[in-house]
Amino acid sequence: MDQTARRAHEAYLASAARTPGERAAWLTALAEALRSNADALVGLAVAETNLTEARLRGELRRTAFQLDLFAEELRSGVVLEATIDHADPDWGMGPRPDIRRVNVPLGVIGVFGASNFPFAFSVIGGDSASALAAGCAVLHKIHPGHENLARRTADIVIAALERAGAPKGLFAVIEGREAAVAMVEHPLVKAIGFTGSTAGGRALYDIATSRPEPIPFYGELGSINPVFVLPQAWRRRSAEILNGYAESFTLGMGQFCTKPGVLFVPNDSDDEAIRAGLADTLADVQPGKLLTPALRDSYASALAAVAGVRGVQVLLPGSDEDAPAPTVLAVKSGQVVRTPEVLHREIFGPATLLVRYQSAAELPVLAELMGGQLTATIHGDDDDDTAALVNTLTGKAGRVLFNGWPTGVTVSYAQHHGGPYPATTAASATSVGTGSIGRFMRPVAYQDLPDPALPPSLQEANPWGIARRVNGRFQSNGRR
Amino acid sequence: MDQTARRAHEAYLASAARTPGERAAWLTALAEALRSNADALVGLAVAETNLTEARLRGELRRTAFQLDLFAEELRSGVVLEATIDHADPDWGMGPRPDIRRVNVPLGVIGVFGASNFPFAFSVIGGDSASALAAGCAVLHKIHPGHENLARRTADIVIAALERAGAPKGLFAVIEGREAAVAMVEHPLVKAIGFTGSTAGGRALYDIATSRPEPIPFYGELGSINPVFVLPQAWRRRSAEILNGYAESFTLGMGQFCTKPGVLFVPNDSDDEAIRAGLADTLADVQPGKLLTPALRDSYASALAAVAGVRGVQVLLPGSDEDAPAPTVLAVKSGQVVRTPEVLHREIFGPATLLVRYQSAAELPVLAELMGGQLTATIHGDDDDDTAALVNTLTGKAGRVLFNGWPTGVTVSYAQHHGGPYPATTAASATSVGTGSIGRFMRPVAYQDLPDPALPPSLQEANPWGIARRVNGRFQSNGRR
Numbered sequence: 001m002d003q004t005a006r007r008a009h010e011a012y013l014a015s016a017a018r019t020p021g022e023r024a025a026w027l028t029a030l031a032e033a034l035r036s037n038a039d040a041l042v043g044l045a046v047a048e049t050n051l052t053e054a055r056l057r058g059e060l061r062r063t064a065f066q067l068d069l070f071a072e073e074l075r076s077g078v079v080l081e082a083t084i085d086h087a088d089p090d091w092g093m094g095p096r097p098d099i100r101r102v103n104v105p106l107g108v109i110g111v112f113g114a115s116n117f118p119f120a121f122s123v124i125g126g127d128s129a130s131a132l133a134a135g136c137a138v139l140h141k142i143h144p145g146h147e148n149l150a151r152r153t154a155d156i157v158i159a160a161l162e163r164a165g166a167p168k169g170l171f172a173v174i175e176g177r178e179a180a181v182a183m184v185e186h187p188l189v190k191a192i193g194f195t196g197s198t199a200g201g202r203a204l205y206d207i208a209t210s211r212p213e214p215i216p217f218y219g220e221l222g223s224i225n226p227v228f229v230l231p232q233a234w235r236r237r238s239a240e241i242l243n244g245y246a247e248s249f250t251l252g253m254g255q256f257c258t259k260p261g262v263l264f265v266p267n268d269s270d271d272e273a274i275r276a277g278l279a280d281t282l283a284d285v286q287p288g289k290l291l292t293p294a295l296r297d298s299y300a301s302a303l304a305a306v307a308g309v310r311g312v313q314v315l316l317p318g319s320d321e322d323a324p325a326p327t328v329l330a331v332k333s334g335q336v337v338r339t340p341e342v343l344h345r346e347i348f349g350p351a352t353l354l355v356r357y358q359s360a361a362e363l364p365v366l367a368e369l370m371g372g373q374l375t376a377t378i379h380g381d382d383d384d385d386t387a388a389l390v391n392t393l394t395g396k397a398g399r400v401l402f403n404g405w406p407t408g409v410t411v412s413y414a415q416h417h418g419g420p421y422p423a424t425t426a427a428s429a430t431s432v433g434t435g436s437i438g439r440f441m442r443p444v445a446y447q448d449l450p451d452p453a454l455p456p457s458l459q460e461a462n463p464w465g466i467a468r469r470v471n472g473r474f475q476s477n478g479r480r
Numbered sequence: 481m482d483q484t485a486r487r488a489h490e491a492y493l494a495s496a497a498r499t500p501g502e503r504a505a506w507l508t509a510l511a512e513a514l515r516s517n518a519d520a521l522v523g524l525a526v527a528e529t530n531l532t533e534a535r536l537r538g539e540l541r542r543t544a545f546q547l548d549l550f551a552e553e554l555r556s557g558v559v560l561e562a563t564i565d566h567a568d569p570d571w572g573m574g575p576r577p578d579i580r581r582v583n584v585p586l587g588v589i590g591v592f593g594a595s596n597f598p599f600a601f602s603v604i605g606g607d608s609a610s611a612l613a614a615g616c617a618v619l620h621k622i623h624p625g626h627e628n629l630a631r632r633t634a635d636i637v638i639a640a641l642e643r644a645g646a647p648k649g650l651f652a653v654i655e656g657r658e659a660a661v662a663m664v665e666h667p668l669v670k671a672i673g674f675t676g677s678t679a680g681g682r683a684l685y686d687i688a689t690s691r692p693e694p695i696p697f698y699g700e701l702g703s704i705n706p707v708f709v710l711p712q713a714w715r716r717r718s719a720e721i722l723n724g725y726a727e728s729f730t731l732g733m734g735q736f737c738t739k740p741g742v743l744f745v746p747n748d749s750d751d752e753a754i755r756a757g758l759a760d761t762l763a764d765v766q767p768g769k770l771l772t773p774a775l776r777d778s779y780a781s782a783l784a785a786v787a788g789v790r791g792v793q794v795l796l797p798g799s800d801e802d803a804p805a806p807t808v809l810a811v812k813s814g815q816v817v818r819t820p821e822v823l824h825r826e827i828f829g830p831a832t833l834l835v836r837y838q839s840a841a842e843l844p845v846l847a848e849l850m851g852g853q854l855t856a857t858i859h860g861d862d863d864d865d866t867a868a869l870v871n872t873l874t875g876k877a878g879r880v881l882f883n884g885w886p887t888g889v890t891v892s893y894a895q896h897h898g899g900p901y902p903a904t905t906a907a908s909a910t911s912v913g914t915g916s917i918g919r920f921m922r923p924v925a926y927q928d929l930p931d932p933a934l935p936p937s938l939q940e941a942n943p944w945g946i947a948r949r950v951n952g953r954f955q956s957n958g959r960r
Contacts, residue, residue, distance in 0.1 A: 091890065
């Protein structure tokens with residue numbers, strides 16, 4: 001571990017001399033390598049994860065696209081946030097020196113592979129891609145749930161980086177729990193990206209923040225992702241909503257961090273109507289095995305814990321085979337107010353909880369009973385009153401959706417995949433979208449440096465032609 | 481404490497409905513209140529801090545300017561970082577929904593007053609100003625070193641906010657160590673701004689990160705602020721450099737977080753020459769009392785600790801009265817390599833250490849022996865080789881200066897006042913400049929919300945006329 005970290009640190013130092021354009025070329029080489037090895041990689045992934053081939057092909061496409069998008073963001077210079085204040089003798093607080101600021105990479109980043117996204121949140125997924133885009137080196141901790149795929153992907157990544165001319169050691173993998181802890185503790189590791197369970201994530205967060213030199217820990221832990229159906233939408237479109245809900249919570253066998261775990265609906269449909277609304281879609285779900293035996297066990301215990309809360313009924317019983325059929329639980333809002341813990345337990349797998357409310361006025365109150373969320377969703381019609389709920393959910397979640405389902409997370413400029421604790425350990429950070437790159441950088445200001453001594457991003461002539469802010473005004477580079 | 485936090489939380493919720501323009505008006509009202517009460521406030525400050533009136537008037541001016549600048553940044557909308565991605569059926573990874581992101585305030589922020597800046601880093605200093613600009617409420621822990629001034633300033637702040645129409649309770653003060661710990665632990669407090677000692681800051685950081693819901697702790701702890709004088713600059717301008725050094729390290733009796741604590745010079749001037757170079761300026765220094773008796777004690781013990789390291793000589797002895805005369809220590813670089821701890825101990829007060837090096841090639845190595853720094857400075861001439869040192873210092877410090885002195889920290893768009901641990905607990909954050917506002921915000925993304933349900937900052941028609949990024953392209957609002 002120590003040797004790997006030192007090599008990664010050396011590679012990070014060596015890469016500091018490279019331009020954003022060179023780094024962008026490494027990323028596009030990685031995207032191309034993923035695409036040209038798609039058949040082999042998807043085959044390995046199907047064998048190890050029980051996920052469908054279609055889903056895995058889509059995920060690989062997304063992962064390659066993400067690398068290309070980050071490369072484009074690098075070329076435009078946006079990630080550098082170059083900011084220039086010229087010297088100003090008349091500045092309001094007294095003469096201002098020449099100050100220029102740019103983002104620089106943090107160093108070696110430790111990244112934990114996630115069980116549920118063998119491409120998008122694993123070896124060369126979002127955390128690795130954003131750390132490399134930032135100019136960092138990456139140590140990736142392989143998730144044991146898909147270790148053959150991870151090793152093969154790592155080989156492809158390392159070979160592609162080498163062919164593209166990146167410094168040797170810029171990307172490496174480690175395996176095992178002991179090495180993982182050593183990575184979080186290593187003095188040369190300067191930040192961590194993690195996607196996983198609340199318990200595991202918090203334990204690693206505690207290690208990262210207890211180091212002699214504490215480091216940022218970007219952990220995505222757990223989320224219930226509530227969906228609030230407003231009365232008019234429910235009255236007109238309950239069948240369509242139940243259909244979408246059933247599709248969303250069973251997608252990938254319910255093993256999404258954005259799976260809708262709670263659906264709030266008006267208390268005016270009987271059990272039979274709801275069962276009927278869900279039945280068609282659920283009948284189409286092909287039960288598959290969960291990702292790992294350990295997840296199968298924790299699914300069973302989380303499901304039992306929620307089902308065991310007073311007042312929770314089983315609306316649609318699943319099965320408890322290795323490939324479990326979907327389960328739908330139900331409870332009344334009055335009970336939820338008495339036992340709000342029913343809203344705090346994520347059931348990672350194909351199960352969900354329906355909460356019946358008496359009046360839409362209860363919804364902000366019920367939302368306040370929940371912890372921080374990655375997403376929160378409203379289904380409403382024009383004659384539904386959404387303002388108060390949008391306001392409450394803004395305070396609770398990283399992403400607020402309207403008349404949609406949270407399981408799709410597009411990679412774009414405006415995306416935010418994060419949220420208040422316990423959804424993540426760093427509410428301001430996103431692990432999806434171009435905003436994720438900044439997590440692995442820090443700003444440095446230069447005062448009165450001679451122009452040639454400045455990094456090119458800050459030189460007066462703007463030799464890289466990047467977007468900058470000068471004396472408070474944004475100057476586009478034409479592209480961005 | 482609990483009641484104060486609840487009132488602050490209510491005020492924060494109430495202020496969420498206000499526009500950035502209204503919030504900006506609160507800030508300018510605060511700036512105006514400071515200016516119109518300057519005589520009374522500066523009088524109190526002189527009595528409590530032993531700092532000079534001229535310095536305190538300048539600091540008040542800076543503090544008011546900062547409020548005005550943040551108000552301007554609010555009106556332009558830059559702090560919101562509004563980002564809009566329109567729906568795109570042809571997006572490379574598959575159809576993209578409409579996604580719009582904006583920064584929202586975190587909630588109630590706990591701010592610790594600093595001993596050494598009774599205006600700029602105290603009641604309505606940088607942390608409070610940036611938290612209010614972000615849309616947060618502020619609980620300010622009064623520093624006992626200037627409690628009368630702090631109480632009077634707080635009265636002025638609270639009255640000015642009320643006159644300007646801000647929600648009651650948006651700003652409040654607390655006193656005492658017990659209340660301070662309760663503030664860091666309080667569930668409604670969502671981030672902390674701190675400026676102070678490494679030991680005190682780390683203890684509070686540990687509390688903040690050990691909470692059931694951990695929160696960001698923006699702590700500025702300690703910094704040595706090394707200055708590296710390159711051979712040619714030294715050969716031509718040693719007298720001028722020693723003069724500037726003497727002025728900078730004694731400014732405010734050496735009680736600046738950016739005081740130059742170490743000066744690296746070539747080993748080719750004898751003690752007498754250096755003493756002579758410093759003497760004129762130091763003779764002009766009017767020794768004053770340190771800020772508090774506790775700081776007087778910790779100054780004496782830090783000075784003794786560094787002076788006690790093997791090989792450290794006293795080049796210019798100070799006095800050890802209540803108002804100590806400046807002390808200059810000296811050591812050779814060879815000794816520093818053997819006992820690098822001599823570079824790790826901040827002496828808060830009018831003392832500094834001169835390190836004599838054999839060759840400029842040693843400087844990056846010596847710099848690497850140091851911890852993270854707020855600032856690092858190079859004095860060099862055209863024929864000095866600065867590239868390697870700039871590169872090393874970029875990895876060590878938040879601000880790199882050339883031919884200047886670190887004790888001035890301008891408030892501007894490009895400023896970065898931060899740095900790797902132990903300079904701060906959050907290397908990416910700045911506590912000075914417009915960049916400081918973002919520390920107290922987090923992004924929220926809205927997916928497919930109907931236009932009227934969006935916050936005005938994200939509505940298609942851009943009713944506030946703010947700067948935004950749309951489909952990856954920056955759109956200025958004309959002002960910014």
